Amino acid sequence: MTANSGRLFHHAMPFVNTDVGSEASLICYHCGLPVASDTDFAVEIEQQRQRMCCVGCESVAQTIINAGLVDFYRHRTDFSEKVDLAALPRISPPGSLVVLEPTGSAPAFVELQLYLTGLRCAACAWLAERALEAISGVDRVAVNLTTRSARVRVDSNRVSASTIIDALARVGLGAEPVEHEARLLVRRNERRTQLLEFGVAALCMMQVMMLVVPIYLADPDEISYDARQLMAWAAWLLTLPVLLFSARPIFLSAWRTAMRRTRHAYLGMDVPVALALVLTFAASTVALITQSGQHYFDAISMFVFLLLGARWIESALRRRTAENIDRLSNARPLECVILRHYPVNEEGDTIRADQLAVDDVVSIRPGDIVPADAVIVRGESEIDEALMTGESRPVARRVGDPLFGGTVNTSSPLVVRVTATGEQTLLARLGKMVETSLMYRPQFHGIADHVARWLVPATLLASAAAAALWWQLDQSRAVEIAIVVLVVTCPCAFALAAPTALASALGRLTREGLLVTRGHLVETLASATDVVFDKTGTLTTGEMVVTSMHSEAAISRDVLQIAVALERGTAHPVARAITAHAQQHLAELGAASQIPVATSLISQAGAGVEAAVDGRTYRLGTPAFAVPRTMLAPPALPRSGEFETEVILCSVDNAQPVVYVCFRLADPIRSDAKRCVARLQASGLRVHMLSGDASGVVHATAEALGIRRENVRATQTPSQKQDYVKQLCAAGDRVVAVGDGVNDAPMLATATGSIGLAEGSTLTRVAADAVLEATRERMLTALVNAFALARRTARVIRQNLLWAFAYNLIAVPLAFAGKVTPLMAAIGMAASSLVVVLNASRLTRAPTETTMMNGK
């Protein structure tokens, strides 16, 4: 949500930022978002004047063109990320970068590892490499699109890390130094091992097939006996690496499941699979050596290949989520300024934040993140505690008040004394709470696990029964029949039923913008009965925006310029919203650059600012603060829509105070929130909303979204939210929780299934089973699609299991009767697996946007 698109002198702006459709004809050339018709940002690209949506996109596009990198626009396959205007001026935040010190004249090469954000396609990777190579002193650049990271080798005498990050920001890419390089290495090695295992299985599977298919197809006397033996032994040899190397993870997890050491419900199928692999291979080898009966090397290698393929997709997604979590959290600053001799003198030393100890005195500038739990010793300011409470408005804090690590100081400098660090901070304790909840959450059992429970004994029993039966009838055929029964009932189709469906669903969900970390989520979504939303930042955008401006007279450019002059210096969200709104209107009037200077600025926490501009004194803030008592009554303003905050600009000079303008601000509801709620309700889900905000705002939002009043709770603390979800779960409901803040994390960890927002805090992303990564405008649409897709996936899994069951129902009696030849068993097995895989692959193409959840 950007500063909104509207006219200057209106009295009611739409509260909800909807109607993308009406402006869809004109989209930003850089980021693909709608361009407001009353703006004029553009860059000439290849003799064409291309419109842009904002200054940020414009400046980035201009930089790309100026650097001669126009190829980027030719080859990219996706729009770029919208450039965050706020990120541009503070491209290199002090204290968060490793600045490389010059060590001498000889080139001293240093390798930097960076996480990149905004990488969308191969052209973005190319752009990043080109932008960095253009800097003199950069020796080598390697951008990895899969892990979305870059390795840069630079001459530390000439280039600092901030230069690198700066250059990337100028072409619209974000970069953060990698903090846990060891984890990156572990994941890289894990990925390589898996790829190798999968590749070996694929190679050997193809070779074994080539050797075995002729034996199946040829007439009995077409291939000589010796040649047949040779081909069989070659197949045996090629199956060895599949079994000994590629299938290793299957055996390992089967062992762990058998020993009950794993909590992964998804892997429940591994035991029957491992058993089938070992028994089939043993039986086939015996058949080969004794030169009697049939071997099934092709079945073994193909089965392993298919299983590893499904597993590869799943773990690629898991790795990507792990990377997301590793990316620097903004909840903890790297450095802070410690005042060692306070109050004797105030010489500050910059130290690493993790070296802070209790009772250290720290100086916190406006805009800084509080490094640890502390208590204020001097100063008063407004603290953005959204991370903790979800409350989007900063709260006033003065001497003696506690501060929590991870919150943000928005307005004026503070001196604080540290009361708790590291594990003892509230933030860390919330993290603990999440961990414990995750540990005690009832384990989810998917359909496949229920099947697995009886499949192993059933298969073994069937084989044994067959052997016993034929021992009576014909002893020479007893072993052969037992093996055929075992192979025919081989859990191939059963084992593949869920993983293949889940793998293709996971791939599809990723494209839709939902990154699933825990595999059970898909089945949980499909069977959910309740959805619990957080309000701030989830159903709303979580950012203050000016929804309307009111004034008795016309609003002149002078008034807007004064407002900007007063608010420019503060990081307070309300101030930022007003500055952005006023700047945009000024830009339209062509007067954005003529901002007067405000002097003797005084800001009062929780109220507003007072300052002098051109010899007159103004106040901008809450009505109680800004409108002086001498003025009998503030002018009556039209009431319109729902707003959370009212901010008034008023001159407070002696005689005649004048109210110039009244800004109304709100945290706007996401454009797709209403439709999302309606669709979820239409599909039979109960929608709940919990919020830390005050009751009035919460209920108004609920009403606007059509959420029933009894399902809405305001002024909730994190543990109250958790209790609410716990109660629902205890009543037997399957609850999916959706949230973004740290205050939602306990609730997410308690729910049956949970979804966090990518914009949210790190802790939320850890607690959640999946992370919504869609663009902001489609965030909730992606959620609705995920629900629909999950239901379809559950249907496909049921179909697959049904098919596997039906196949066995026909094949097992035939095998018992000795009517199944080895060829038929092999073909039947391959065909049944293939049907399952093909059925699952339907999920990757299924439509979601239009045929919504009604067709359950």
Added chain:
Amino acid sequence: MESLWILIPLSVLIAVLIGCAFWWAVAGGQLDDLDAPAGRILIDDDRAPQVNPAPGARMESNDSGHPR
């Protein structure tokens, strides 16, 4: 039919060689990024980028002359 006695062991040998080559490529990091190289080949690098930085941009001309 006799040719099979050479061809089949040969095919197994080739499969082993391919496996080794695959191992070498994976261990060397050639397959660490499966997404970008496929698209990057399409981007022409024929035209040298004309370096003309915007005021304040830190993109200087590439004087180190490194390959690429």
